[in-house]
Amino acid sequence: MTVTVAIDGMGGDHGPQVTVRAAREFLRRRDDVRVVLVGIEDRIRPFLAGSDDPRLVVRHAGEVVGMDESPALALRAKKNSSMRVAIDLVGGGEADACVSAGNTGALMAISRFVLKMLPGIDRPAICTVLPTVSGHVHVLDLGANVDCSPEHLLQFAIMGASLAGAIEHKDRPSVGLLNIGEEAIKGNEVVKRAAELLKDSGLNFIGNVEGDGLYKGHAEVVVCDGFVGNVALKASEGLVEMLSAFLRQEFGRNPLTRLAALIALPVLGHFRRRFDPRRYNGASLLGLKGIVVKSHGSADVFSFGHALDRAADAVRAGVLERISLRLARQAGQGPGREDR
Amino acid sequence: MTVTVAIDGMGGDHGPQVTVRAAREFLRRRDDVRVVLVGIEDRIRPFLAGSDDPRLVVRHAGEVVGMDESPALALRAKKNSSMRVAIDLVGGGEADACVSAGNTGALMAISRFVLKMLPGIDRPAICTVLPTVSGHVHVLDLGANVDCSPEHLLQFAIMGASLAGAIEHKDRPSVGLLNIGEEAIKGNEVVKRAAELLKDSGLNFIGNVEGDGLYKGHAEVVVCDGFVGNVALKASEGLVEMLSAFLRQEFGRNPLTRLAALIALPVLGHFRRRFDPRRYNGASLLGLKGIVVKSHGSADVFSFGHALDRAADAVRAGVLERISLRLARQAGQGPGREDR
DSSP, rough: OEEEEEEETTTTTTTTHHHHHHHHHHHOOOSEEEEEEOOHHHGGGGTTTTOOOEEEEEEEEOOOTTSOOHHHHHHHHOTTHHHHHHHHHHHHHHHHHHEEOSHHHHHHHHHHHHHHHOOOSSSSSEEEEEEEETEEEEEEEESSSSOOOHHHHHHHHHHHHHHHHHHHTOSSSSEHHHSSSSSTSOHHHHHHHHHHHHTSSEEEEEEEEEEEHHTTTTOEEEOOHHHHHHHHHHHHHHHHHHHHHHHHHHHHHHSSHHHHHHHHHHHHHHHHHHHOOGGGHHHHHTSSEEEEEOOOOTTHHHHHHHHHHHOOOOOHHHHHHHHHHHHHHHHSSSSTTTTT | OOOOEETTOOTTTTHHHHHHHHHHHHHHSSSSSSEEEEEOHHHHHGTTOOOOOOOOEEEEOOBBBOOOOHHHHHHHHTTTHHHHHHHHHTTTTSEEEEEEEEHHHHHHOOOOOHBBBBBOSSHHHHHEEEETEEEEEEESSSSSOOSSSSHHHHHHHHHOOOOOOOHOOSSSSSEEEEEEEEEETTTTTTHHHHHHHHHHHSSSSEEOOOOOHHEEEEEEEEEEEOOHHHHHHHHHHHHHHHHHHHHHHHHHSHHHHHHHHHHHHHHHHHHHHHGEEEEEEEEEEEEBSSSEEOTTTOHHHHHHHHHHHHHHHHHHHHHHHHHHHHHHHHHSSSSSSTTT
C-alpha cells in the first residue's frame, strides 16, 4: 500500500523552501509514499528543478493563510488556500493525510469543517511525542482546548492510547493523568472526576502523573487540559533553549574552554541528537475523520521530514480505524446501551 | 537589626542531619542572623557537637509531622510538632521567619491557622525563583491553589511584585500573566478576565507570557494558577534531570568520551553551578501575616542554606510591609471607596 500525503506547500515560516525540499527528501527516503504538493505553482517549481519523480505532483492553490490570520476568516474567505486544498484532498479521498506548518488555529478550524469529527469526539486534540529517560511519551492536549471537561480528558485518553497503540504495536499502552500530586485526592475537580472516568474506561490507566513524571516515562500516554499541556511543552522548549545558550556561553568563555568544547564536541553532538526537538516535530490533530499533522512553523527540512514521516506512519498503522474501534467499544459500554 | 529564623529541625527527608548543619553554616556565613532550632532535642544535639554559638538556641518539640500526613490532622492533632512550634514562634513574635522542609500542605494549613491571612488576600500562594537567560523570575502560584479566580491571580501579582520589588530594590518590577499565546484573545475565561484586572491594577503589567517566556526572562514576576505553575515547575525539574542523565551517559560511553569529560569538567561544572536548582531552593508562602519559607523536602545542606537566606532576606527587605502597603493602596482604589 502506498500512502499519499498532501503537503501545504506554503505553510510555515519558510514555505516552499522547506516544504518542497523536505518532500523530495521524503520520497528519496521512502518508497511507500507519494506526495501532492499544494501551493502557488510559480513559487514551488523553482525548488523542483532536476526532479522527475512521478510520485510527486503539484496542485496549484493561489491563496495562502497567514500565520497570524484569524482562523474564522481563513475558513470563510480562503477557499483556495494551500492549506484548505490540502485538507480537501484528504476529505475527497485523493490523499491519506495532510501535513502543514501553517497557522494552527486555521488548520484546526478548516480540518474540523472539512473532515468532521469522529462520532463520540467533541473537539480535536493536539498530540505530540516527547522524549523520556526510557523512550518517549505521547502527550495531549497541547493547546487546542483551554477548558476541558472530565469527558474531554477521557476522549483524549482514548485517542492517545489508540495512537500510541497503533504506532508502537502495543495492545494496552499505559495512560496517565497529568496532575500536581500522585495521590488521588490531589488536583482540581475536573481532574478528580476524569480519574474516575479513566478508572472505569477499560484503558490501562495508571493514575496521576506529575510534571516531572512526564520525562521520567511514568506513562506511555499522558492526558491534560490544553492550557496546562501547552504551558508545560513551551516551558520545556524555553528551558532547553536557555540551557543550550548557557552551555555555548560556558564553552566559548576563553581559548581553554573552546579547546575543551572541541574535544567534547562529538559527545555533545551525540547528546544533542538524542533529544533534538526536530526529531519530535509533527503533532497529530486527533479526533478528526482524517489524518492531519501540524509541523512547527519554524521547522527546517530535517524537522519537516519528521512531520511527514509521522503522517505516513499514522496512516500505515491504521490510527484512525483504531480510534474509531475504541470509541465504538466505549459507546457500547456506556449507560443505557443494554443492547450491545 | 538581627533577624531571628525559626527552623523546623525535623522537616524534610533528612531531618536534623541537614537542618542543623545548614543552620550552623548559615550562622558562620552571616552575622546578622540568629536561629531557633525546633525539634526533638535528643535528635538535634548530636549535630551540635563543638558548637557554642550563642546565636543558636534549641527549642524542644516532641512531635513530627509526617511527609504524607493529612494537613488537617497535622493541624488538629500535633500541637507540639516541630513545624507547629516553629510557626508559633513567628506568631508570638519570638522569631521573624520560619523555614521548613516538611509537608507542604501541613505547613500551609498551620501557617494559615496560626499567622492568619493579610487583609485582602484570600489564600496563600507559593512563590519561587527560577533562572532565566538574563537573570531570574519570581513565579507564583506553584501549587497551593488549584482553582483560581481572576481576583486570586491579581492578588498573586500584587504579592509577587511586592516580593520581587522589596528583595531586588525595584520600584515597579514587570508582571506577566502565564498564558498559551501572547495575544490578549488567547487563553481561558479566567486568564482573560485576570488580564483586564491586571491592566487596571497600577502594576507594571506587560501582558501575557508563554511557557518559554518564563525562561526567556520576558517578565520579572509571572503569575499563574497553582495547577499550571506546579506542572510547569515539575516538568522543568524532570527535564533537567533527564538531560543530566543523558549527558552523564554520553560522557560515560567509552574511555575516549570519559577523557573528553575530564577535559570538559571545569566548563560543565561552571555550567551546572549556574542553573543548579539547589541555588533556587526556598519557596515563599505569600499572603500570610508572617514570613514562611518552604524548602524542598530532599534539600541538602547547601540547598537548605539557600532557603534560610531567602527567609532572612525577605525579613530584611521588609517584604511583609511592602505587600501590606500595596494591598492597602489597592483597596483604596477599589469601587465604592470614594473616601480615600
